[in-house]
Every structure is written in C-alpha cells, then in structure tokens.
Amino acid sequence: MTDAALDAPRGPKPRPALSRRNVFLYGTLLVVSVYYLLPLYVMIVTSLKGMPEIRLGNIFSPPVEVTFEPWVKAWSSACTGLNCDGLSRGFWNSVRILVPSVVMSIAIASVNGYALANWRFRGADLFFTILIFGAFIPYQVMIYPIVILLREVGLYTDLFGLVIVHTIFGMPILTLLFRNYFTTVPEDLFKAARVDGAGFWGIYFRIMLPMSLPIFVVAIILQVTGIWNDFLFGVVYTKPENYPMTVQLNNIVNSVQGVKEYNVNMAATLLTGLVPLVIYFVSGKLFVRGIAAGAVKG
Numbered sequence: 001m002t003d004a005a006l007d008a009p010r011g012p013k014p015r016p017a018l019s020r021r022n023v024f025l026y027g028t029l030l031v032v033s034v035y036y037l038l039p040l041y042v043m044i045v046t047s048l049k050g051m052p053e054i055r056l057g058n059i060f061s062p063p064v065e066v067t068f069e070p071w072v073k074a075w076s077s078a079c080t081g082l083n084c085d086g087l088s089r090g091f092w093n094s095v096r097i098l099v100p101s102v103v104m105s106i107a108i109a110s111v112n113g114y115a116l117a118n119w120r121f122r123g124a125d126l127f128f129t130i131l132i133f134g135a136f137i138p139y140q141v142m143i144y145p146i147v148i149l150l151r152e153v154g155l156y157t158d159l160f161g162l163v164i165v166h167t168i169f170g171m172p173i174l175t176l177l178f179r180n181y182f183t184t185v186p187e188d189l190f191k192a193a194r195v196d197g198a199g200f201w202g203i204y205f206r207i208m209l210p211m212s213l214p215i216f217v218v219a220i221i222l223q224v225t226g227i228w229n230d231f232l233f234g235v236v237y238t239k240p241e242n243y244p245m246t247v248q249l250n251n252i253v254n255s256v257q258g259v260k261e262y263n264v265n266m267a268a269t270l271l272t273g274l275v276p277l278v279i280y281f282v283s284g285k286l287f288v289r290g291i292a293a294g295a296v297k298g
Helices: 003-007 020-047 069-076 088-118 124-135 139-152 159-182 187-195 200-211 213-228 232-237 245-253 262-282 284-294
Strands: none
Touching: 020 262, 069 262, 088 124, 088 159, 088 200, 088 213, 088 245, 124 159, 139 159, 139 232, 159 213, 159 232, 187 200, 213 262, 232 245, 245 262
16 A cells, blocks of 8 residues: 555545535425424514504514513403403412422322332232323313312312322323333442342432433423413313413403404413423423433333
C-alpha cells in the first residue's frame, strides 16, 4: 500500500446537507409543525385583540392594539351559566381534584408495580391480567355503575368522589408502567438488599424510589394531562359549584347569551391548557427517558 493511500481520509463518505433524504425529513417536520402551531397562533393573536378588530375578519393578522382584557375577563368575570366569576373557581376546583388524585394513584400504582416486578406472590399473574384488562374498558361503560356506588357511599357530586374515580381509572396503565420499569432495575441490587436484611418497604424506599425519577415523571405527566383535561367525569360526578376548569370552559364557549366574544373564548381555552403544557415542557426530557425505559420492555 502506498503512502498516499495510507494518508487518505477514512470512514464513510459525508452526506451532503441538501440531500434528498434531509429535504424530505425536514420538509415533513416543517409541515407537521405548521399544522399544529398554526391553530395555536390563531388562538393567541385572537385572545390579544378587541372585538372590533376581530370583526374585520383577518384571523391571521397580529393584533394592531394588544389588549389583555379578554384574559382578565376569562379569568375573573366571564359567565358560566348563572355564575359570572370566570375560570378562577374552576381552576381551584381542578387543583383540589388534581393533587390528591395524582398523589394517590401514583403512590398505589408504584407499589403495585414494585410488588409485581420483584415479589412474586400467589395470583400475581391473574392480578396483573385483571389490571391490564381494566386499562381497555371504555369509561362510558362504567359511568352509571360508578354513579350508583358513589351515591350509596354519600360521595356523589363531592370532589373526593371524583378523586377516587380518577385514582381508580389511572391505576391499570400506571401499574403497567411501573412494573415494566422496575423489571429493568438490576436484579442483583434486589438480591443484595434481601441478603442485607432489607424488607419489602426498605427496598422500595431506599433502592427503588431513588432510581425511579424518570418513570415517576412519566406517571405525573400522564395523570396531570388526563385529569386536568377531563370533561366527562367532571360534568357527571360533580355539581355546578364543584365543576372543574374544563366544564366551566365549555359553559363559557357554548354560552348562548349576549354577544359571542371570541377573544374571551380563546383566552379561556389557553388558560385551561397552561398547566399540563408547563409541566410537560419543564420535564420533557425525563418524560422521554421514562417512556423509553418503562414502556417498551415487558
């Protein structure tokens, strides 16, 4: 082999920046991004316009004069039926529903997944099968039986009754996620802890929990998104003074009294969606890590 051949660059030939593959890939991503971002853009600019400017009909133009009055009205004085206190009451109702539902469902499901992954007990496979089956039962099938159960125990229309409903319906999929994640933890750690005398709760709190931040983030995002955006359970299992934010949003948008205020409707919609969006953007990287570790391996 000649010296020239030895000095020649090695490795795969670099691909041109404007190759057919890159043009197709980035072009597709651009189209999809515009498809999803354009409605959001329309909502934002409409919420910052006054009604006279909206009546001109150009929904894509930025606001000539920015106003936050629609946001203030959506939060504090928009009418939802007989009440004209905006989304503020529904926001705090949603918080009172969300926090205990997320804490209870994740705490119970994490223990379930840990037990199914590391402590083989009699009937574990049957229990796991029932949980998985429960994840695919349509919610609509269970609405009326749950109404009867909540009425019999005195929790129908009460916020705690809705907390119990969200906790139960979140259990199957969360248990599956935690069980799959805990099976990826090296078994030698579990065996070493058992040899050192650690019991069920000792291993759970000292070994499993410190290693499980990604899957807990996944569980939190799934539960926050599902519970905060829920409309069906909120309107069925609560009464008007306990309605969550999504039900009040529906009442504002579909109100037939007075002039249709599109800027207030858009502002109310954006306010309702802020909580899950903020949580997702803050913890997006951990969400991807947890999904990759806990949702693929069975």
